[in-house]
Amino acid sequence: MIRTQTSPIGMLGRTLKYLALALLGLWMVLPFFWMISASLMTSQEIQRLPPPFLPAVAQFQNYVEVAKVVPMARAYANSLLVTIFSVAGILFTSSLCGFAFAKYQFPGRDVIFLLILASMMIPFFVILIPVFYIVKQFGWINNYAGVVVPGMVSAYGIFLMRQFIQDIPDELLDAARIDGASEFRIYWQIIIPLSGAALATLGSFNFVTIWNSFLWPLLILQSRDLWTVPLALNSLRTFGAEARVLNLQMAGTALSVIPALIGFLFLQRYFVRGISLTGLKG
Amino acid sequence: MADRPSATSPVLAREVARPIPQPRSRLGRHRALWAYIFISPAILALLLFALGPILFTFWVSVHDWNLIAPIPDMPFVGLENYRYILTKDATFQQALRNTFIFTILGVGANTVLGLLGALLLNSPIRARAIWRSIFFLPILTAPLALGMMWTALLNKNYGLVNEILGVFHIPPQPFLSNPDQALPSIILIAIYQYVGYYIILYTAGLQGIPQEYYDAAAVDGANKWQTFWSITLPLLRPVLLFIIVTNTIGALQVFDIVFAATTGGAETSGGGPAGSTMVVVLHMYNTAFKFFRMGRATAMATILFAIIFIITLIQLRLLRQRE
Numbered sequence: 191m192i193r194t195q196t197s198p199i200g201m202l203g204r205t206l207k208y209l210a211l212a213l214l215g216l217w218m219v220l221p222f223f224w225m226i227s228a229s230l231m232t233s234q235e236i237q238r239l240p241p242p243f244l245p246a247v248a249q250f251q252n253y254v255e256v257a258k259v260v261p262m263a264r265a266y267a268n269s270l271l272v273t274i275f276s277v278a279g280i281l282f283t284s285s286l287c288g289f290a291f292a293k294y295q296f297p298g299r300d301v302i303f304l305l306i307l308a309s310m311m312i313p314f315f316v317i318l319i320p321v322f323y324i325v326k327q328f329g330w331i332n333n334y335a336g337v338v339v340p341g342m343v344s345a346y347g348i349f350l351m352r353q354f355i356q357d358i359p360d361e362l363l364d365a366a367r368i369d370g371a372s373e374f375r376i377y378w379q380i381i382i383p384l385s386g387a388a389l390a391t392l393g394s395f396n397f398v399t400i401w402n403s404f405l406w407p408l409l410i411l412q413s414r415d416l417w418t419v420p421l422a423l424n425s426l427r428t429f430g431a432e433a434r435v436l437n438l439q440m441a442g443t444a445l446s447v448i449p450a451l452i453g454f455l456f457l458q459r460y461f462v463r464g465i466s467l468t469g470l471k472g
Numbered sequence: 473m474a475d476r477p478s479a480t481s482p483v484l485a486r487e488v489a490r491p492i493p494q495p496r497s498r499l500g501r502h503r504a505l506w507a508y509i510f511i512s513p514a515i516l517a518l519l520l521f522a523l524g525p526i527l528f529t530f531w532v533s534v535h536d537w538n539l540i541a542p543i544p545d546m547p548f549v550g551l552e553n554y555r556y557i558l559t560k561d562a563t564f565q566q567a568l569r570n571t572f573i574f575t576i577l578g579v580g581a582n583t584v585l586g587l588l589g590a591l592l593l594n595s596p597i598r599a600r601a602i603w604r605s606i607f608f609l610p611i612l613t614a615p616l617a618l619g620m621m622w623t624a625l626l627n628k629n630y631g632l633v634n635e636i637l638g639v640f641h642i643p644p645q646p647f648l649s650n651p652d653q654a655l656p657s658i659i660l661i662a663i664y665q666y667v668g669y670y671i672i673l674y675t676a677g678l679q680g681i682p683q684e685y686y687d688a689a690a691v692d693g694a695n696k697w698q699t700f701w702s703i704t705l706p707l708l709r710p711v712l713l714f715i716i717v718t719n720t721i722g723a724l725q726v727f728d729i730v731f732a733a734t735t736g737g738a739e740t741s742g743g744g745p746a747g748s749t750m751v752v753v754l755h756m757y758n759t760a761f762k763f764f765r766m767g768r769a770t771a772m773a774t775i776l777f778a779i780i781f782i783i784t785l786i787q788l789r790l791l792r793q794r795e
Contacts, residue, residue, distance in 0.1 A: 203696070211592050214585075215606050217664070222609060224632050225621050240638070241630040287514035294507035302515065309522040311784060315725055315753045316777045319532065319760050319770055320525030323539065343517035373506040402614035404728050409761065420616045427620055428736040436624055443617045450612040458605075465611075465669060466676035 222447075229253070229441035236436050252441045259429060259438060261414060262445060265422035269449075272337050272407070272418055273400045277393050279342030284392060288351025289381050293363060303352075310345040314406075322409055336410040337418075341400065347392050350467070354388035355381060387460070394457035395464035398450045419446045529777075533770040540764075553771035564772060566747050567755040570655055571776075574751060575723040578662045583716055585663065586670020587708075591700075593671060594678050611668040619732025622661045623648060648733055651748040658749050661729050666722075670715060677711030678704070717787040721780050727753040752776050 228236060230248040235241070256262050290296075291303055321340055330336030358381065366376050382389075404420040411417060417425065426442045429435060454461055533553055535546040557564045593603060610618060625632050626647040634644040647657045681704065689699045734749050735742035741758050743750030752772060760769035 207592060207595065207597070210588070211597065211603060214589060214592070215603060218606050218609055220632070221621050221625055221664070224625065228624065237630065239629060240635055241632075243632075243635075283514040283517065287511045290507040290510035294503055294510075296504035296507040299507075302511065305523065306514075306518065309518050311781070312522055312526050313721070313725055313777065313780060315727070315756065316529055316773045317522060317525035318756075318773070319539075319766055320528035321521055323528075324520065324525065326539075340517075340521040343514050343521070345518060345522070348514055373503065373510075377510070398612055402616075404614065404616045404731075405757070420614050423614070423616055423620065424732075427616075427732065436630075439620060440624070443620055446617050447613050450614075451609075454605075454608065454612050458608075462608075462672055465672045 225440045225443055228437055229444050231437045233434050233437060237434060249437070252437050253445065256426070256438050256441045256445065259435075260422040260425050260442070261417065262419075262422055262442065264415065265417045265419045266445075268334075268411070268416060269401060269418040269420075272334060273397060275334075275338045276341045276400045277396050279338065280344045280347050280396050281389050281393055283343045284347030284351045285355075285382060285385060285389065286377060287348045288353075289355050289377050291348070291352040292355040292358075293360070306345050306348055310349070318405075318409075325410065331410060332413050332416060333410075334416065337407050341406075344392075344396065347396075350392055351385065351388055354385060358384050390457060390460040391464045391467070394453060394461040397453055398461065401450055401453075529770045529773055532766050533774050535767050537766040538764040539760075539766050549767065553767040554775070557768055557771055557775070561768070563743075563747055563750055563755055564752070567743070567750040567752045568775075570743075570749060571724055571726070571751045573655060574659055574662065574726060575720055577656075578659050578666070578723050579716060579719050581659070581663050582667050582670045582719065583712070585667050586674050586715070589667060589671040590674030590678055591704075594675060607671055608668045610665050613665075615665060615728035616732045618661060618665050619729045622657075622664070623733045626657055648749075649745060651746045654734070654745060654748045658730055658733060661733065662723070662726065665729065666719070670719070673715045673718075674708070674711065677708050677715075680711070681707045713787065713790055717783060720783055724776060724780060725753055726751050727757070730754050 224243075227244055229252055230250065231242070231245040231252075232249055235245055291299065325331065325336045325340065328335070330339070362380055362384075363376055366380055371379070402420065404424070407418045407421055408424070411421060414425075423439075423442050423446055426435070426439050532546070534548060534550055536549050536553075537543075537546045589607060593600065593607065597603065624630075626634075628634060628644050628646045628649060631647070633647070637643075637645065645653060647653050685703050685707070686699065689703055694702070730749055730751050731742055731754060734744050741762065743754055753776075756769045756772045756776075759765050759772065
C-alpha cells in the first residue's frame, strides 16, 4: 500500500513509523512487563519508595503463596469447567439451530428468525435482574448451572452458523438422505465436520469472553469453592488494598491471563475474524 | 449472553437482505418437524433468558419490588421509579453524565488511535505478527485484571506512571484518588483495553479497499497524505460509522474496569472518589443488589437501553442510506 522509498523523506517517514509503533507497543507491553516484575518482588521491595523496576531476586514462590491466600487451583478448575461447558453449549445450539434455518423450510421460520435477530440487540445489563430472578427460582444460585445454562445460547452464534451452513451444497445432504441417513445424522456427520472454521471462530472469542467474564459469576457463584479465576482475583484485590500484597495480586493477575493467551496463540486467526465480523466486545 | 453482539454490522445487514434458498423437497412435513426439534433448545433458551426477561424488565420498572416479595404482590407505582431516578437520584444523574463523558472521550480517542494503529500494522513493517500480538494483549486480558494492574500502575506513591513522570520532573499525580483525575484515569484504562478491538475492525475495513484505487492514485502521482485523505478515509466511512456505533454501545455498558479500580476499601459502593467515576451499570448493580430496589434498577436499565436503541436505529438508517 505504501511503497518503501529510499529518498530522505521516505527514510524520515519510515523512522517516524517505527517510532510510533515502538511508542504504542511500549505502552501496550510495559504494564504487562511491570505486572510480571511486580509479581516476582518481595513484600518489602514493592513497598520501597521509589519502587524498584526489577526484583533483586525473582520470588517465584509468590505464585505458590497466591494459592494459599485464595483457592487459585480450584478457581482454575472452575473457570475451565464453566468456560468449556458454555462454549460447547453455544457451539451445539448455534450449529443445530443455524442448520435448521439454513437448510429447512418450515412454517414461521422467518418470524422466528427475526425474533433471534431482535434478541441480538438486547444488552446483557438490561436483562440482568430478571435473569438473576429466573436463575434463583431454579435454585441455581451457587451452582455452576446458574452461570453455564443462561450462557449456552448465542443469538449471534445462530446467525453466524446459519450464514456459514447456507454455503454447504444441498447435494451433499440429499446424497446422504438417499443413503438413508437421518436428519440428525446429516447434522452430525456432514454439517459439523464441514463447519470447522465457523465453529473455531465462534468458539475462540466466546472462550476468551467467558473466561474473562466477571459481573454474572460475581452474582451467581458466591461461595469460595465455586469461584472462577476473575472472582478469585477480585477477592485478592479486596484482601488487602495495601501495597504489602501487591506482589501476590500481580501474580494472580498474571495467572489469569495465561489461558486466554495460549488460546489466542493457537486460534489467533479465528479470534481476530470473530471480532472483525461483528465488533463483539467482551 | 456472554457476548454483546451488534445487530447492525454491515455483514448482518447484507445477510438479512439475502433470500434464503428454498429446499426442493416433497418430504416437507417430516423435515419441518426435524427443523422444529433442531431449533427448540435455542429458542427456548432465548425466550427464557433474553426475550422474556426484557419484557420482565419493563414490567418491574413500573413496580416496587425487592426481589424477594412474590411477583403478584408487587405494588404498581406507574412512572414513579423513572421520576425518582431522573429528578431525585443525584447519583444516577452523575452516573449518566460520567457514562456519557466516558463514552465520548473513550470512543473518540480510540477511533483515532485505532486507525493510526491499523495503518501502522497494515503498512510494510518487519515482524508484523509480533507487533500484532502485542497490540492484542490487552483485549485478551480480563477487564477486572486490567483494572487491578492499572490501579497499581497509577498509584500516587509507588505507581510506575508517577515514576516515569518523575523522570520528566512532573510531581506525583493522585490519579484515581482525586475526584478531578479519577474519571480521566478510568478513560485511559479503557483506551488501553480496547484499542486492539478498533485495530482489528479497522484492519478488516482497510483490507476491503480494492488495491486498484491505490494503483490509480500512484499513477496520478498522489503522495501518501493525498492518498489517505482522498481514498482511504472516504472508503473507510461505513466501517468508521460501524466502529463508532458498536463501540459507543459497548462503552455505555462499562462496569468491570470501574468496579476493579474504585470498589473495595472504604468506598464499598465504588464509583468514587465522591462519585466522580460512578457509571450507570455500576449504580444499577448497587441499587439492585445492595439496596434491593429492583424497580429503580430496572428503570435505569430501561433508560440506558432506550439510549442504546436510538443509537442502533440511527446506525440502521445511516447504513441504509449508503445502499
